[in-house]
Amino acid sequence: MDAVLAAAVRLFNTHGYDATSMFDVAETLGITKSTLYHHVSGKEQLLAMAVDQAVDGLFETARVVRSVDTTATLRLRMLVRNSVLVLAERLEYVTLLLRVHGNTKVEKYALARRREFDAVVTELVEEAQAEGGIRTDVDARTAARLLFGMVNSLVEWYRPARGQPEVLADTVVRLAFDGLRTTDSTPDQGGQRGY
Amino acid sequence: MDAVLAAAVRLFNTHGYDATSMFDVAETLGITKSTLYHHVSGKEQLLAMAVDQAVDGLFETARVVRSVDTTATLRLRMLVRNSVLVLAERLEYVTLLLRVHGNTKVEKYALARRREFDAVVTELVEEAQAEGGIRTDVDARTAARLLFGMVNSLVEWYRPARGQPEVLADTVVRLAFDGLRTTDSTPDQGGQRGY
DNA sequence: TGAATTACCGACCGATGGGTTGGTAAAACA
DNA sequence: TGTTTTACCAACCCATCGGTCGGTAATTCA
Numbered sequence: 001m002d003a004v005l006a007a008a009v010r011l012f013n014t015h016g017y018d019a020t021s022m023f024d025v026a027e028t029l030g031i032t033k034s035t036l037y038h039h040v041s042g043k044e045q046l047l048a049m050a051v052d053q054a055v056d057g058l059f060e061t062a063r064v065v066r067s068v069d070t071t072a073t074l075r076l077r078m079l080v081r082n083s084v085l086v087l088a089e090r091l092e093y094v095t096l097l098l099r100v101h102g103n104t105k106v107e108k109y110a111l112a113r114r115r116e117f118d119a120v121v122t123e124l125v126e127e128a129q130a131e132g133g134i135r136t137d138v139d140a141r142t143a144a145r146l147l148f149g150m151v152n153s154l155v156e157w158y159r160p161a162r163g164q165p166e167v168l169a170d171t172v173v174r175l176a177f178d179g180l181r182t183t184d185s186t187p188d189q190g191g192q193r194g195y
Numbered sequence: 196m197d198a199v200l201a202a203a204v205r206l207f208n209t210h211g212y213d214a215t216s217m218f219d220v221a222e223t224l225g226i227t228k229s230t231l232y233h234h235v236s237g238k239e240q241l242l243a244m245a246v247d248q249a250v251d252g253l254f255e256t257a258r259v260v261r262s263v264d265t266t267a268t269l270r271l272r273m274l275v276r277n278s279v280l281v282l283a284e285r286l287e288y289v290t291l292l293l294r295v296h297g298n299t300k301v302e303k304y305a306l307a308r309r310r311e312f313d314a315v316v317t318e319l320v321e322e323a324q325a326e327g328g329i330r331t332d333v334d335a336r337t338a339a340r341l342l343f344g345m346v347n348s349l350v351e352w353y354r355p356a357r358g359q360p361e362v363l364a365d366t367v368v369r370l371a372f373d374g375l376r377t378t379d380s381t382p383d384q385g386g387q388r389g390y
Numbered sequence: 391t392g393a394a395t396t397a398c399c400g401a402c403c404g405a406t407g408g409g410t411t412g413g414t415a416a417a418a419c420a
Numbered sequence: 421t422g423t424t425t426t427a428c429c430a431a432c433c434c435a436t437c438g439g440t441c442g443g444t445a446a447t448t449c450a
Binding site: 139143 | 328337340349369
């Protein structure tokens with residue numbers, strides 16, 4: 001069953017959801033279409049399961065971060081870092097989630113969950129701004145969107161083979177918080193490994 | 196003809212390229228499918244034209260930036276800023292370009308041009324690193340990808356109504372180069388309006 | 391061993407989609 | 421005015437797709 005989902009998601013990502021037929025999925029698994037329908041209720045269910053895999057990972061990380069007792073700024077750093085790790089770990093599922101744009105029930109659900117996650121990030125950015133941890137001359141909503149725009153763009157090029165995701169996560173955090181400019185005097189934000 | 200392309204691209208973006216039928220496009224224009232085929236050779240041509248609109252804008256900006264006689268760092272800032280402006284100006288075309296992932300001839304062409312643009316950015320990042328203008332502890336290719344990952348994410352939420360694109364472009368440049376951290380002493384990189 | 395469950399398949403169905411054909415009405419041009 | 425070009429359309433073609441149906445082989449379980 002997991003094999004079915006994995007194969008489907010891989011095909012969805014390489015050829016596009018619409019362009020992938022249930023026949024394609026079945027063929028990849030070495031079974032016929034009828035047999036495939038014996039295992040899954042339909043194409044949309046495959047999409048729904050994939051979206052859930054991605055969304056669950058993201059919200060789990062948001063939940064963990066929320067429960068940590070530290071500054072909002074540090075929690076924001078943790079959220080970014082952990083999100084990169086989730087993206088790397090569930091790459092194919094998150095890729096599919098981020099490409100959803102249509103109008104079916106499942107797709108609308110996916111978009112709603114993404115907006116929900118966005119709201120969490122925006123709130124955290126606002127908190128961090130309020131405590132003076134990050135710049136206030138950029139609208140919180142805009143900052144949150146650009147920040148996760150950068151994070152999410154990973155799905156376009158990151159491939160698991162290319163080294164540990166932790167290294168990448170650190171890079172993303174550093175770039176997001178300190179920018180591209182020469183790191184004259186990198187301010188160590190508390191020294192808690194990586195954040 | 197421009198009206199045909201505009202209508203098609205809008206539909207492609209809202210419902211997805213595959214999910215949009217030529218009948219849908221025709222209906223939106225208030226003509227029949229046969230008449231639509233009298234104006235365009237096929238669905239792929241519409242995609243090709245849209246992709247060209249986006250790609251041409253991006254490469255034009257890269258060309259202009261390349262011809263400016265200043266530091267690589269400042270040119271990189273200009274490229275980011277101008278890219279945001281192109282994205283805002285040709286939003287629907289660039290949106291479509293960035294969503295292309297399939298395997299047809301046109302889609303492969305689009306991906307190739309995107310990679311080409313990527314190479315230009317990476318090269319500029321390397322130059323800027325070499326002259327000491329930006330941090331060197333991040334791989335140039337990775338930095339370039341994350342940088343334009345952020346820029347490109349605009350297509351997911353930016354809507355023209357929301358104020359001048361110049362303001363947004365400045366925000367993106369600031370965030371990309373100085374990061375989210377509190378702007379203790381914003382280093383004015385030369386004072387050339389916005390960069 | 392016999393019954394029930396599970397995995398599997400070939401053939402089929404209705405709908406949709408990209409694209410074509412063969413033609414008419416209206417401009418543009420001479 | 422006659423002719424060519426342009427804009428337009430209804431009907432049709434064929435491939436593909438999501439999904440169903442009726443049935444068979446293998447497996448599980450009692």
